[in-house]
Amino acid sequence: MTIYDVARAAGVAASTVSRTFSRPGRVHADTAERVRQAADSLGYRTTPQARAHATTRTGMIAVLVSDIGNPVYAEMVRGVQAAASAAGCTVLLADSQESDRQERAALERALPSVDGVVLAGSRMSDSAIRVIAKQKPLVVLGRAVGDVPSVVPDNGRGMREAVEHLAGLGHSSLGYVAGPAASWAEGTRWRSLLDTATELQLRVRRLGPSTPDVAGGMRAAEELGGHSISAVLAYNDQLAIGVLRGLRGRGVRVPEDVSVVGFDNIGAAELVTPGLTTVAAPLHAGGAAATRALLAMIDGAPGATGSPVVLPVRLVVRESTAQRSRKSTSPASGTTKVSPSAAQASTSTSAGSR
Amino acid sequence: MTIYDVARAAGVAASTVSRTFSRPGRVHADTAERVRQAADSLGYRTTPQARAHATTRTGMIAVLVSDIGNPVYAEMVRGVQAAASAAGCTVLLADSQESDRQERAALERALPSVDGVVLAGSRMSDSAIRVIAKQKPLVVLGRAVGDVPSVVPDNGRGMREAVEHLAGLGHSSLGYVAGPAASWAEGTRWRSLLDTATELQLRVRRLGPSTPDVAGGMRAAEELGGHSISAVLAYNDQLAIGVLRGLRGRGVRVPEDVSVVGFDNIGAAELVTPGLTTVAAPLHAGGAAATRALLAMIDGAPGATGSPVVLPVRLVVRESTAQRSRKSTSPASGTTKVSPSAAQASTSTSAGSR
DNA sequence: GCGGGTGCGGCAACGGATTGCCACGGATTG
DNA sequence: CAATCCGTGGCAATCCGTTGCCGCACCCGC
Numbered sequence: 157m158t159i160y161d162v163a164r165a166a167g168v169a170a171s172t173v174s175r176t177f178s179r180p181g182r183v184h185a186d187t188a189e190r191v192r193q194a195a196d197s198l199g200y201r202t203t204p205q206a207r208a209h210a211t212t213r214t215g216m217i218a219v220l221v222s223d224i225g226n227p228v229y230a231e232m233v234r235g236v237q238a239a240a241s242a243a244g245c246t247v248l249l250a251d252s253q254e255s256d257r258q259e260r261a262a263l264e265r266a267l268p269s270v271d272g273v274v275l276a277g278s279r280m281s282d283s284a285i286r287v288i289a290k291q292k293p294l295v296v297l298g299r300a301v302g303d304v305p306s307v308v309p310d311n312g313r314g315m316r317e318a319v320e321h322l323a324g325l326g327h328s329s330l331g332y333v334a335g336p337a338a339s340w341a342e343g344t345r346w347r348s349l350l351d352t353a354t355e356l357q358l359r360v361r362r363l364g365p366s367t368p369d370v371a372g373g374m375r376a377a378e379e380l381g382g383h384s385i386s387a388v389l390a391y392n393d394q395l396a397i398g399v400l401r402g403l404r405g406r407g408v409r410v411p412e413d414v415s416v417v418g419f420d421n422i423g424a425a426e427l428v429t430p431g432l433t434t435v436a437a438p439l440h441a442g443g444a445a446a447t448r449a450l451l452a453m454i455d456g457a458p459g460a461t462g463s464p465v466v467l468p469v470r471l472v473v474r475e476s477t478a479q480r481s482r483k484s485t486s487p488a489s490g491t492t493k494v495s496p497s498a499a500q501a502s503t504s505t506s507a508g509s510r
Numbered sequence: 511m512t513i514y515d516v517a518r519a520a521g522v523a524a525s526t527v528s529r530t531f532s533r534p535g536r537v538h539a540d541t542a543e544r545v546r547q548a549a550d551s552l553g554y555r556t557t558p559q560a561r562a563h564a565t566t567r568t569g570m571i572a573v574l575v576s577d578i579g580n581p582v583y584a585e586m587v588r589g590v591q592a593a594a595s596a597a598g599c600t601v602l603l604a605d606s607q608e609s610d611r612q613e614r615a616a617l618e619r620a621l622p623s624v625d626g627v628v629l630a631g632s633r634m635s636d637s638a639i640r641v642i643a644k645q646k647p648l649v650v651l652g653r654a655v656g657d658v659p660s661v662v663p664d665n666g667r668g669m670r671e672a673v674e675h676l677a678g679l680g681h682s683s684l685g686y687v688a689g690p691a692a693s694w695a696e697g698t699r700w701r702s703l704l705d706t707a708t709e710l711q712l713r714v715r716r717l718g719p720s721t722p723d724v725a726g727g728m729r730a731a732e733e734l735g736g737h738s739i740s741a742v743l744a745y746n747d748q749l750a751i752g753v754l755r756g757l758r759g760r761g762v763r764v765p766e767d768v769s770v771v772g773f774d775n776i777g778a779a780e781l782v783t784p785g786l787t788t789v790a791a792p793l794h795a796g797g798a799a800a801t802r803a804l805l806a807m808i809d810g811a812p813g814a815t816g817s818p819v820v821l822p823v824r825l826v827v828r829e830s831t832a833q834r835s836r837k838s839t840s841p842a843s844g845t846t847k848v849s850p851s852a853a854q855a856s857t858s859t860s861a862g863s864r
Numbered sequence: 865g866c867g868g869g870t871g872c873g874g875c876a877a878c879g880g881a882t883t884g885c886c887a888c889g890g891a892t893t894g
Numbered sequence: 895c896a897a898t899c900c901g902t903g904g905c906a907a908t909c910c911g912t913t914g915c916c917g918c919a920c921c922c923g924c
Contacts, residue, residue, distance in 0.1 A: 158880055169904045174881055184902060204623045205568065206880035208559040209909055216602075216623070224587055225777070230579040237605060246619050248570075249603035251591060265600050269558045269570070370781050401783070423579070427724050429755065512910055523874045528911055538872060560910035563879055 157200045166194035177202055216246045217450060218266040220259060222277040224251040227422040228392070228439060232276050232297060235443025243451050245271075256280060267292060272450045275299075276443070279338075293453035297446045299340040305453065306464035307446040309437035311341055314469035315348035318389055318417045318435055321471055323356045326480035327387035327415060333376040333399060334364035335391030342391055345419065349389060361385060366395060373398015374405070381406060386414060386480045393418035393425045393434055400428060400476065411478035421472055431474030438467050511554045520548035531556055570600045571804060572620040574613060576631040578605040581776040582746075582793060586630050586651060589797025597805050599625075610634060621646060626804045629653075630797070633692075647807035651800045653694040659807070660818035661800040663791035665695055668823035669702035672743055672771045672789055675825055677710045680834035681741035681769060687730040687753060688718035689745030696745055699773065703743060715739060720749060727752015728759070735760060740768060740834045747772035747779045747788055754782060754830065765832035775826055785828030792821050 159173040166173065168191060175182045176191040183191070194200075208214040219236050221229040233249060240247045248266050252259030256279045267273070272293035278285060282301045288294055289304045296306040322330065332349055335342040346362070353360045363379045366372030373395035380388065380403070390396035396418030403410055410416050410430055418425060421436035445465060453459040513527040520527065522545060529536045530545040537545070548554075562568040573590050575583040587603060594601045602620050606613030610633045621627070626647035632639060636655050642648055643658045650660040676684065686703055689696040700716070707714045717733045720726030727749035734742065734757070744750035750772030757764055764770050764784055772779060775790035799819060807813040 160880085170881080171883080171905080172903060174883085175903090178882070182902080187903080201622060203880060205559060205562040205566075206909095207882080209563045209880075209911095210882040212559075212909075214559065224578060225581050225584040227579050230584075233578055234605065234607070241615070241619065246602070246623065247604075248600065250601070251588065253588070261595070265595065268555060269600065370778075401781070405783075424724075427755070429759075513912095514910085524910090525875080525912080526873060528913085529873090532912070536872080541873080557910065561912080563881095563910075564912045566879080 157198055159200075159202075162191065162195045162198060162200050165198060166191045178207075213454075214269055214271055215244070216248050216270045217447070217454075218248040218250060218263075218270040218273045220250050220252055220262060220266075220273065220275050220278065222252050222254050222259070222279055224249075226394075227424070228420050229276055231422075231439035232443035235440035235445075236274055236276075236447045237443075238440070239444040239447035239451070243448075245451065252279065254279065260284075263288065271454045274443070274446050274450055276446075293450055293459065295446045295450045295453070297442060300464040303461050305449055305459050305461055307442050307449065307467065308340075308344075308464045309442060309467045310469045311344040312348040314419065314435035314437070314471070315345050315389070316352045317469075317471040318419075318433075319349060319352040319356065319358070321433070321473065322387045322389075322415060322417065322477065323358060325387075325415065325477060328358050328480075329383075329385045329387070330358055330360040331380055331383065331385040331388040332360055332362050333366060333373060333388060333390040333395045334362055335366070335368040335395065337365045339368075339391075345391060364391075366391075368392050369394045370398040370401065373400075374402035377402020377406065380414075387417070387477070388414060389417045389419075391419060393420045393422045393432060396432055396434065396476075397424060397428050400430075400432065411476050412481060415477040415480075417477060425472075426474065430476045433474045433477040434472055435469050436472045437469050442467050511552055513554075513556075516545065516549045516552060516554050519552060520545045532561075567808075568623055568625055569598070570602050570624045571626045571628065571801070571808075572602040572604060572617075572624040573628045573630060574604050574606055574616060574620075574632065576606050576608050576613070576633055578603075580748075581778070582774050583630055585793035586797035589794035589799075590628055590630075590801045591797075592794070593798040593801035593805070597801075599805065606633065608633065614638075617642065625808045628797070628800050628804055630800075647804055647813065649800045649804045649807070651796060654818040657815050659803055659813050659815055661796050661803065661821065662695075662698075662818045663796065663821045664823045665698040666702040668773065668789035668791070668825070669699050669743070670706045671823075671825040672773075672787075673703060673706040673710065673712070675787070675827065676741045676743075676769060676771065676831065677712060679741075679769065679831060682712050682834075683737075683739045683741070684712055684714040685734055685737065685739040685742040686714060686716050687720060687727060687742060687744040687749045688716055689720070689722040689749065691719045693722075693745075699745060718745075720745075722746050723748045724752040724755065727754070728756035731756020731760065731762075734768075741771070741831070742768060743771045743773075745773060747774045747776045747786060750786055750788065750830075751778060751782055754784075754786065765830050766835060769831040769834075771831060779826075780828065784830045787828045787831040788826055789823050790826045791823050796821050 159170045163170040163173045168187060172183055173191050176188045204215060217240060219233055221233060223229060237247055248270055250262035250266055252262055259279050274295050274297055276297040285301050285304055294304060296304055298308060300306045300308050330353060349360060361383055363376050366376050368391055373390060377399045388399055390399055396416050399416055400410055403414060408414055418432045418434035421434045425432040425434050513524045516527045517524040522541060526537055527545050530542045558569060571594060573587055575587060577583060591601050602624055604616035604620055606616055613633055628649050628651055630651040639650060639655050639658055648658060650658055652662060654660045654662050684707060688700060703714060715737055717730050720730050722745055727744060731753045742753055744753055750770050753770055754764055757768060762768055772786045772788035775788045779786040779788045
């Protein structure tokens with residue numbers, strides 16, 4: 157089934173058939189109707205390959221995520237899919253499994269057959285990303301890369317609200333369970349935490365960095381024991397849930413003894429007990445926004461390369477945070493041993509010391 | 511950059527360049543070397559579009575999953591990606607968000623640009639699937655569809671082992687938390703449970719069906735209260751985890767009062783407390799196997815349309831199952847009210863009544 | 865020395881849609 | 895009434911590899 161078959165059936169030239177589908181309005185309404193009739197009586201469907209070959213547009217965009225299993229990315233991907241299919245565009249999803257090498261390989265494979273790329277939670281270096289961005293329209297999601305259009309949640313504001321919330325509950329000694337050191341989000345969250353803490357005259361102790369999963373959070377909960385801390389903020393919800401679990405394992409009650417705050421508001425955050433107070437980032441909206449920006453670039457828009465698009469966040473208060481108990485700031489648990497390696501990794505930081 | 515540019519630079523015809531890349535051995539080694547040199551000094555890369563146009567092979571396969579957020583699918587997808595990239599083939603992933611309509615839409619969009627499809631956890635009807643299978647190579651994953659190549663875990667054996675495990679621990683009154691009624695896996699698991707229970711002379715009560723997530727499991731835990739049941743099997747781990755959580759909320763201890771078994775062995779199964787005893791399906795291997803089968807079909811193999819490929823499973827015993835306590839079979843908890851709707855939905859089944 | 869076989873490169877015809885340019889007819893305008 | 899203009903459809907070139915077929919040259923063996 158080609159346009160030629162349809163053309164013959166409709167009694168027009170092939171070019172007219174082509175224009176009927178790709179250039180609405182260019183052909184007379186009656187002719188168009190006749191063509192369409194012929195087309196679907198023959199069951200004709202335009203071939204993306206041939207079209208791509210002629211237009212050098214594939215109508216596909218790639219989304220690279222570092223871990224499909226992570227609900228945060230799953231939600232972003234949904235946003236991307238929604239925006240893409242609204243624009244009649246197919247998405248090519250690739251998982252890099254947290255590996256730089258795999259990410260490059262996936263990109264290499266996908267790049268030639270797509271019109272543009274959304275990079276979500278990339279593990280590549282800024283400069284590597286810039287190189288790609290020179291070749292194809294590209295938007296970075298969840299990270300700001302200079303000279304490349306980026307869409308990021310307002311991590312600074314989110315962290316500030318979380319800290320203010322804890323301060324309002326009387327907490328003055330905070331712990332922060334850090335995520336991957338190389339992560340851009342980690343940098344912005346930590347900086348904002350530090351700034352806000354300074355401003356409000358709170359003490360803060362940094363733990364980690366940990367692998368940003370539940371197991372990492374449980375390990376971090378171990379470290380916590382030795383310090384007089386009444387509230388913990390974590391880089392993300394997985395870590396926070398790990399902390400919740402780890403603390404319970406050590407007999408520390410949340411939120412009575414220690415308050416815990418996460419980041420991202422993944423689905424599990426409201427299912428755990430106690431429900432996790434966390435900072436909600438508009439993941440779906442972010443994915444959609446990044447995609448719309450990308451599609452605009454593909455259509456020739458300049459690509460806002462200046463400052464990144466910042467998405468609003470909000471603090472979702474659940475049961476894992478409460479008024480600081482006045483009786484004690486340190487956990488009642490007996491064992492407060494800190495493993496040597498953990499002690500070494502943790503960087504004690506007085507907020508006033510900047 | 512086209513093969514013509516490369517041809518000129520290497521002093522050969524364009525066809526020779528083409529053959530150098532697509533027909534290794536067809537050109538003389540020295541010539542090939544010269545061509546390759548020219549190619550990468552010019553930075554030439556073959557365009558998938560043009561190739562696809564000429565060969566009517568895109569080198570892409572589509573994977574449709576019903577929910578990217580579900581770790582089970584995430585793992586399958588990884589298996590697919592591994593097998594696909596081993597074969598030099600790109601994966602087009604689409605999420606149907608548990609919706610038949612979206613699944614069709616995604617398929618419609620993806621189908622014309624891929625060489626074949628892996629359908630994982632499809633929500634479509636068997637007949638709809640057969641229709642697609644007539645048009646393009648297709649493999650169904652995690653479900654058996656007559657006349658269509660399928661790859662499924664050995665649900666029957668898995669369930670049997672789980673039940674035997676519980677019987678061995680002295681449990682004789684079982685509960686089953688059902689998944690979606692329309693699910694093929696639900697059917698096979700329930701049937702096997704029934705058969706095994708009959709054989710071992712155990713009583714079994716079916717609860718649900720529930721939405722197969724944690725919340726659904728918690729609701730099922732409510733239902734459980736009214737019955738004298740010492741062990742619960744769930745359709746999947748999410749439900750089982752929900753049951754765990756729900757029972758704890760009602761003051762029932764696991765595994766002291768009630769044993770719980772899940773299905774799938776998702777990552778969270780070993781992180782929850784107590785660790786969940788569950789049936790592990792080789793998700794990654796399944797994805798890879800389905801993909802290899804699909805690629806073989808694309809290469810012209812007949813496509814084993816007879817009985818489905820069955821993957822071995824194994825029971826992973828953790829802390830959520832234990833010897834039946836002799837003092838009591840019913841939970842100590844006070845409130846045993848069952849909501850009317852729940853009572854209505856639950857189908858009491860005596861194993862001997864078949 | 866000659867016929868046959870084989871290895872290897874070139875020519876040219878595809879594949880299916882898009883699009884610049886032209887032509888034709890009817891409507892508008894001076 | 896003639897000069898334009900616009901709307902619309904057709905012609906043909908183009909996008910970039912792939913591949914069937916041909917021919918050349920070289921090697922082998924009889």
